[in-house]
Amino acid sequence: MARSQTTRKPTRIQREKTNSILEAALDVFSDNGFRGSTIDMIAVRAGLSKPNILYYFDSKEAIHKALLAGLLETWLAPLEEMDEDGDPIEEICKYVALKLKMSQNFPRESKLFANEVLQGAPHILPEIKGGLKDLVSTKASAIARWAEEGKIANIDPYHLFFSIWATTQHYADFDIQVRSVLDDGKDPFETAGPFLDNMFRAMLEPKAS
Amino acid sequence: MARSQTTRKPTRIQREKTNSILEAALDVFSDNGFRGSTIDMIAVRAGLSKPNILYYFDSKEAIHKALLAGLLETWLAPLEEMDEDGDPIEEICKYVALKLKMSQNFPRESKLFANEVLQGAPHILPEIKGGLKDLVSTKASAIARWAEEGKIANIDPYHLFFSIWATTQHYADFDIQVRSVLDDGKDPFETAGPFLDNMFRAMLEPKAS
DNA sequence: GTCTATATCGAGATAGAC
DNA sequence: GTCTATCTCGATATAGAC
Numbered sequence: 001m002a003r004s005q006t007t008r009k010p011t012r013i014q015r016e017k018t019n020s021i022l023e024a025a026l027d028v029f030s031d032n033g034f035r036g037s038t039i040d041m042i043a044v045r046a047g048l049s050k051p052n053i054l055y056y057f058d059s060k061e062a063i064h065k066a067l068l069a070g071l072l073e074t075w076l077a078p079l080e081e082m083d084e085d086g087d088p089i090e091e092i093c094k095y096v097a098l099k100l101k102m103s104q105n106f107p108r109e110s111k112l113f114a115n116e117v118l119q120g121a122p123h124i125l126p127e128i129k130g131g132l133k134d135l136v137s138t139k140a141s142a143i144a145r146w147a148e149e150g151k152i153a154n155i156d157p158y159h160l161f162f163s164i165w166a167t168t169q170h171y172a173d174f175d176i177q178v179r180s181v182l183d184d185g186k187d188p189f190e191t192a193g194p195f196l197d198n199m200f201r202a203m204l205e206p207k208a209s
Numbered sequence: 210m211a212r213s214q215t216t217r218k219p220t221r222i223q224r225e226k227t228n229s230i231l232e233a234a235l236d237v238f239s240d241n242g243f244r245g246s247t248i249d250m251i252a253v254r255a256g257l258s259k260p261n262i263l264y265y266f267d268s269k270e271a272i273h274k275a276l277l278a279g280l281l282e283t284w285l286a287p288l289e290e291m292d293e294d295g296d297p298i299e300e301i302c303k304y305v306a307l308k309l310k311m312s313q314n315f316p317r318e319s320k321l322f323a324n325e326v327l328q329g330a331p332h333i334l335p336e337i338k339g340g341l342k343d344l345v346s347t348k349a350s351a352i353a354r355w356a357e358e359g360k361i362a363n364i365d366p367y368h369l370f371f372s373i374w375a376t377t378q379h380y381a382d383f384d385i386q387v388r389s390v391l392d393d394g395k396d397p398f399e400t401a402g403p404f405l406d407n408m409f410r411a412m413l414e415p416k417a418s
Numbered sequence: 419g420t421c422t423a424t425a426t427c428g429a430g431a432t433a434g435a436c
Numbered sequence: 437g438t439c440t441a442t443c444t445c446g447a448t449a450t451a452g453a454c
Contacts, residue, residue, distance in 0.1 A: 013437095014437095017437095031328070031329065032244070032328065033242050033244060033245070033324075033327075033328065034245075035241070035242060035244040035245035036242070036243070036244035036245075036328070038428085038429060038430085039429075039430065039431090040428095040429075040430095048438090049438070049439065049440090050429095050430090050431090051431085051432080051438075051439070051440085052437075052438055052439075054430080054431065054432085055437065055438075058431095059430075059431075060429095060430065060431090111327060114323075114327055114382075114383075115242075115327060117382075117383050117385060117386050118242075118320060118323055118324060118327070118382055118383070119240070119241065119242065119245070120240070120385050121385050121386065121389075125385070125389070128385075128386055128389045128390070129389045132386075132389070132390065133389060133390050136390050153411075155404065155407065155408075156400055156404050158390065158391060159400060159401055159404040159405075160404075161390075162376070162379055162380070162387060162397075162401075163376050163379075163404075163405070163408060165379070165383075166375040166376045166378075166379035166383075167371070167372050167375045167376060169375075170371055170372075170374070170375035171371070173323075173326075173327055174323075174326050174327070174374075174375075176326060176329050176330050176334070176337075177326050177330065177337055177341075178371060180330075180334070180337045180338045180341070180342060181337070181341065181342050181345050181367065181370075182367060188371075191365055191368060192368055192371075195364065195365050195368040195369075195372075196368075196372070198364065198412070199364075199372060199408070199412045202362075202411040202412045202414070203407070203408045203411045203412065205411070222419095223419095226419095247446085247447060247448085248447075248448065248449090249446095249447075257420090258420070258421065258422090259447095259448090259449090260420075260421070260422085260449085260450080261419080261420055261421075263448085263449065263450085264419070264420075267449095268448080268449075269447095269448070269449090
């Protein structure tokens with residue numbers, strides 16, 4: 001078990017190889033899911049041999065866990081930026097735009113996450129029931145307050161989050177379907193931005209009571 | 210290869226066993242994905258032996274294909290019901306409600322479909338680029354016409370469909386996350402119905418120009 | 419039609435030379 | 437640190453008795 005991860009000083013080369021393995025693994029796992037991926041696929045894409053992969057990581061699962069480890073944090077960062085003292089509708093729409101940008105720029109991460117949750121989140125259920133739930137709860141309170149103050153329409157904050165996650169991640173996770181339905185060549189993200197912005201503004205606009 | 214599927218008259222018992230295998234397979238595949246599922250899991254859940262499964266189906270993939278075969282059709286049925294001569298907003302909201310009901314009543318089918326599309330739709334890409342694309346194209350034209358006539362707001366019909374699919378299926382596909390974020394015990398579907406209805410009505414309401 | 423036993427194969431992981 | 441060769445195991449699928 002005297003693996004490189006446990007030694008004291010990881011050299012530059014070690015870091016580089018570790019990174020290229022993770023990079024290749026992200027490709028493979030997001031395309032094929034955990035069970036559908038093989039170490040060989042990762043090795044080929046990383047330009048390394050199979051045993052060499054297992055020199056840097058103890059197992060296939062260790063690679064997967066390493067990828068997931070930082071993922072939820074990255075995924076939640078945009079939500080943390082939501083400012084309770086800012087303009088309500090602008091803050092929410094900014095979050096939507098950020099989340100859509102993440103789907104556009106990090107589709108592999110989105111798919112990795114989708115795969116994981118779809119299978120019942122076997123590796124990150126604690127994090128979901130912990131950090132995610134807590135953060136959402138906090139931000140939901142802020143949104144509920146905005147609604148009480150009449151600054152936005154009276155909507156359920158939790159379902160608001162679900163609809164934001166669902167609509168933005170859909171373009172990454174189901175991209176094959178989206179692009180198949182649209183004329184090939186069109187970039188879905190260009191038109192999705194204005195559409196979603198308009199959709200959430202319409203819903204959030206305070207109604208005359 | 211003289212398998213029962215190819216004989217002329219499938220007896221009642223054969224039909225029943227075939228159905229219980231498909232039923233068990235739907236459980237297993239939707240929970241674990243195709244690669245993560247084993248014939249043994251299906252056999253145990255169906256109360257049959259592994260070779261007996263392979264007497265009724267030529268291979269694990271054959272079971273999977275059989276499940277997917279009817280799925281897209283079932284999945285599209287609600288969209289076909291959308292009436293171009295009905296009240297625009299009511300027709301669209303009826304579609305949303307139906308789609309949500311399907312997520313509630315057929316979560317396994319939804320997950321099976323999500324798994325398939327997430328992996329790039331290897332088995333049903335032709336159907337997606339064929340029947341699905343055509344049907345959506347037809348209905349999108351109707352919606353575009355409604356918009357031109359000022360009966361609904363001027364929104365992109367394709368992104369409307371994407372947002373409907375994303376939001377409704379989210380409750381089935383990501384149920385573990387939804388239920389983890391909400392207080393346990395609450396049924397997400399009860400509150401999701403009114404929320405989504407309100408959301409799509411707000412977006413579709415014709416704007417004074 | 420249904421079983422037990424087994425052939426076969428793919429893939430994770432390890433041994434040991436270099 | 438990296439390779440070739442190999443062990444091992446789980447899973448698909450088949451053979452053949454009943």
